[in-house]
Amino acid sequence: MVGSEESVELVLNRLRRAHGQLAGVIAMIENGRECKDVVTQLAAVSRALDKAGFKIVASGLRECLTETSEGGKAPMTEAELEKLFLALA
Structure with missing residues (x-):
């Protein structure tokens, strides 16, 4: 996963809570x-997962746009990033 250690820890905490x-x-x-x-509790789970997903995308946005991945793939296109965001919607 991309992002700082702090970002990774925040995501992990949210996922553990979920x-x-x-x-x-x-x-x-x-x-x-x-x-x-x-249903109320299930909605809370859903929100926790959404927040974790948004944090993953937000923390890695710069790397996704500008850097090649460890596997040597090209940076993500704007369309690919849009699709990624919409997957969380």
Whole structure:
């Protein structure tokens, strides 16, 4: 992943939080909790994943546009970056 160590740690923290929230959703369903509660918690998981994805894209945007990747690929085009952003929408 591109980005500073700090960015990577922020993403990992968000993903860990989402992981815990998703485990909570699973437990809620297994325990027969009300639909409203389950959906509310599921929305929180979705937001946490979105934030992690946006952070990954934002922290690596400069590298994606200007530098070749470790595999020697050309930098991403504007269209490829747009598609990447829209994948999170």
